[in-house]
Amino acid sequence: MLPALVGLVPLSGFAAPQSVHPALRAVRPGEALSERFLSRDAKGEVLVDLILEGDVSPETLRGQGIEVNTSIGRHMTARCPLPLLSKLLALPGLDRVRVAERCKPLLDRSALDVGVNTVRTVPPPSFTGQTGAGVLVGVVDTGVDYLNPDFQNPDGTTRLVSIWDQTGTGTHPSGFTYGAEWLPADINALIPSEVDSQGHGSHVLGIAAGNGSATGNGQPAYTYVGMAPQADLCMVKTTFQTGAIVDGVHYIFQKAASLGKQAVVNLSLGTQEGPHDGTLDMDVMLNALTGPGKIIVASAGNAGEDNLHGQLTLSGSTPQNMTLVVPPYTPAPGTANDVLLFSGWYAGTSQISLRIVTPTGVTLGPVVTGTNLTGQSTADGYLNIYNGTTPTTNGAREIYIELYDANQALPPKTGTWTFTFTPVSIPGGGRVDMYLYDNALANGAAALAKWSQGLAFGGVVGSPGDADSIITAAAHVTKDCWQSIDGASYCWNPRPTLGAIASFSSQGPRRDGAQKPDISAPGFGVTSTLSGDYIASTPLIATDGVHVNFAGTSMSAPAVTGATALLLARSEWANSSPSKIKARLRSTARTDAFTGTVPNATWGYGKLDIGNALAIPLTLAVPRPPKGSLYAVGRYDSVNVALTGFTADTIAISLSMDGGATYPVSLGSLYNVPSSGQPGLMFFIDPSYATSRAKVRAVAVKGANVLTSYSDSLFTIATPTAVLAETPGAPARFALHPNTPNPFNPRTTIRFELDRAGPATLRVYSVTGALVRTLVDHPLPAGQYRTVWDGLDAQGRPVGSGIYVYRLSENGRNLSRKMSLLK
Structure with a gap:
């Protein structure tokens, strides 16, 4: 028997949106299957965390009782009270509703490995040379131990310009609807209730910008100094949901702007959800947040050995199999707490059917393109299978599968699961990529399920590391053994090779072939700040008792973040774009016998060398x-x-x-x-x-x-369209008028008004958000204008009948309308 459903959401019968994430069909608070995209408000009421795309305004949503936080272009992060979810899905103007999936949080020798000693002099705390002074280093992570001296000035005051605890209650930051914000006066008065009980955020911030002043046990201070020890700091303690991560980055950039500073944000976190081509909603929103003096660095991920990517290429009419091996495990108590989630992708013009055979031989399907097979209760687990039924932003088809314990007595079965893919029509090609993106048996405490037949090497740089404008860091080995506070010497087991790539470091490329990762930095292992609220394993604690040894691409990303802060602090690189900083770090990266010929899918362009990057501008x-x-x-x-x-x-x-x-x-x-x-x-x-x-x-x-x-x-x-001024000198406002005629075939006239001079764009989009045609893209004086769309796309090809969105943009202001082409 299924547990009682809360907020059951049918996906049919609504005029909008056209694309709704299948997980919203049935929302069950308290179960891991749903809790990954749920949160609670101050009263304990359940909120559904979402990323929305469409032309509905934030004010309209807020008027319906739905919280909107970050709004960029046609995308918004939102928190919808569960009872209002059906009402949200009935609102016209929404094109896509996606759940905000939950990401996971992924030095002495490390600092020397990247060459920072060549650009900074000692003794501290009076650092000279390149220290990141004047740049804001922001981190979105598990929080910060704000009492740690690594994050304080020599006089004991805080280096933090603010802390936003998204998980806490209190005064929200301006423009956001949740969490608690703490400013320097609060921090210096020891008021914040925020703690870093997981230790990850403090460790990451220490690598990027800790000053190394914390010490104890009779050891000298400044042994473990971060990359940018005089940068200003900002911490967002996050819920790790994709929407909250976007909000956190947006908050840091807003904070930097209010202080007149450049900023670099570190994201030592990630998810394997999505198409792995930079078009996941979070990737798109983060890309839009970047710009000159606004840089994001992310981890490549720790999936290098997880065997979570399956791939095959179909041809003709011959079926092919992938097999998944589920290991023995002890199921978690309750229902929907032993969960495997799959995200598969193939060409949008192809049609491919899927059949699944369970370990005891139960056959499900075939499920053909454009259909679902849901509510499948078997002795081997409960399955919902969706094959290409949800429109995507990149035009590809998505296979979404939920395998879980709807019945506590019937968890996902140990053994071999066979996924058979059969080509029906493959004009777009027969390649299929399957990602096991949530591998949470026994609530994540069990060994991982893994692909066997069809296992693909690489292609597992996750989001947000796969985004275009983000600098993505792999990890290599700089420490195999260390001295601990207990007086003993410890080594990783198995002992890694110094200078080699870390075995866990996620490999590229992206699914579309684009280069990722961008660069490698020390990540196995790195000694950095130990949060006083985190109980660390004694062998991992450094001899001073206040620093700890961790490993992961979570540790390599902040080295690149700190390096970026050092670059931004230099006049030659001030207010540089993400592509300029990325190109600089890539072009000055170090190569050796381990990296081989670069770029490649393992190392990117080589090992971070900040000395080289700064020394020769x-x-x-x-x-x-x-x-x-x-x-x-x-x-x-x-x-x-x-x-x-x-x-x-x-x-x-x-x-x-x-x-x-x-x-x-x-x-x-x-x-x-x-x-x-x-x-x-x-x-x-x-x-x-x-x-x-x-x-x-x-x-x-x-x-x-x-x-x-x-x-x-x-x-x-593309072929340009004429823009004609109407009634020169007449008073104008910022307005976008209904097109005439509407419906139309094949031409229609669009009129708009500008109340001030500036760069203006008028673009036509499909209802899935794909750009069809740019009609206007150049500066215009204030006035009234008209232009004509001839029903052709950017390549001069006639488009099909359907609903299209036309959008006017000018200096951050946006207006949109819909029009119908009927042939």
């Missing part, structure tokens, strides 16, 4: 074309580059039309390029270049030195 950037711009076919336009620190012999410029996977078009070269100004290369935009995923690569050569840089993000090459 040679940079190449591509400021034009800017992110999201429109280049018109049949005209001449330019690519601009910017150099610092050297004059290039040549800069070769090439064009990608597939988002950066390949660069087949050579646009030309610049010669003897000086390190001043932004010289440009003019080129003719051939109609064959038309794409919505254009990107530019520039390769500068100076003797034996080669630097590569890319345009900051994707831009569009």
Whole structure:
């Protein structure tokens, strides 16, 4: 028998949204299957944590009693009272509703390994050289031991500009609806109730920016100094749900802006949910939060040995199998507490059926594309299977599977589970990727279930590390043995090879082939700050009693975070974009016999070398074309580059039309390029270049030195549309009018108004959020305007009948409407 359902949500009968996460069909508070996306308010009422996409305004949602926190473009983080969930799903204007899945939290020798001793002098606390002063280092994690001297100034006052405890109760930060914020006066008065009982956040913050002043047991201070010991600090103690993580990053960047500072945020956490191509909702929102002087660094993940990625490629009509082995385990008491969740992906134009055979031979399916098989209670466990029924942002088809103990007596069965995939129609290709993203048998205390047949090496850099604008850190070994506070010497077992990649470090590439990770840093093992609220294993505690030895890509990411703070503190790198910082760290990374030829799926571009990155400020950037711009076919336009620190012999410029996977078009070269100004290369935009995923690569050569840089993000090459002014000089407001005619075929006129001069964009999207066409993308004076959409996409192809969204944007303001094309 299933337990009583709370907040049962049918996914049919609503006009909107078109895509609802299957986990919202039945929400069961108290069970792990649902608790991963639930929280509680101050009164103990159940809230459903969500990420929403659509054109409904935050004010409309708030008016319905739904909390909205971070709003970026068409995406919002939201917390919906469980009784209001059905009401939310009935609101027009929502396109996608996703549950906010829960992520997991993933030095002496480490600091030396990355070369920080070459850019900083001692003795502290009067550090000189590169210390990160003036930059804000933010961490979203398990919290901080704010009493630890590593996070205090020499006079004993706090280095923390604030703490936001998302799990606590108290005064919320401005613009957010939950948690408790503590400011320096509160921290110095020892008022905050926030603690770091897991120790992870304090350790991470210590690596990134601890000053090493904490000590004890007669040991000298400043043995374990972090990367940026004079940076300002900010901690968000998070719930680890994806929406809360986005809110935490947003909060840190807002805090930095209010202080007039640049910021780098560390995310030593992650999830294997999603398509592993940078298009998960959290990835999209975090990308949008970054910008000049706003950088995010994330862990690659610790899934290098977990065998959680299965892959096969179908051809013809021949079925193929993947097998999953569930190990022996002791089931957790209660229901829905022994859980396996799967996220599978294949091409959006293909149709592939799935059949599952349980360890005792029960056959489920086949489940064909576009159908579900739910409520399957077997002697081997309870299954819900969804095959391509939920529209996705990347156009691919998703297989979502829940395997759990709906009946306490029937948990997921130990043994071999067989997943058979059969090609029905595969014009988009027959590749299938399956990720076991929540491996929580016995509430996560058991050994992991693992893929066997069909096991794929790599491809397990999780979210948010797979996001485009995030710098992603793998981990290598810098410490195999250490002295403990108990007087004994300990080593990891098995003992790792110094300098080698950490066995647990997640490998790339992304599912779309893009390079991840970006760089490797020390992560096995690293000694850093020990939270006074965390009970550590004695062998892991350093001889001073106040630092502890941990291992994981959680430890490598903050080394890169601290390095980024050091770069931002330099005038040459102040207010740099994420792509510029990433390119610098990549181009100055160290290689050796362990890394081999780079870039590769294990090491990225090699080992972090901050000494090299800071010592020789040679940079190449591509400021034009800017992110999201429109280049018109049949005209001449330019690519601009910017150099610092050297004059290039040549800069070769090439064009990608597939988002950066390949660069087949050579646009030309610049010669003897000086390190001043932004010289440009003019080129003719051939109609064959038309794409919505254009990107530019520039390769500068100076003797034996080669630097590569890319345009900051994707831009569009398309046939331009005319923008005509109406009633010049007439008073205008910021407005977007209904298109006429509507419905239409094949042309419709769109009128809009601007109440001030500035860069304006008018874009057409599908109801799933995919960009169809950019109609306007250039500065306009205040006034009234009209333009025409001819029903063609960015490549000049006719689009199909359906509902489309047109969106006007100007300096952070956005308006959207819907229109219907009927053929």
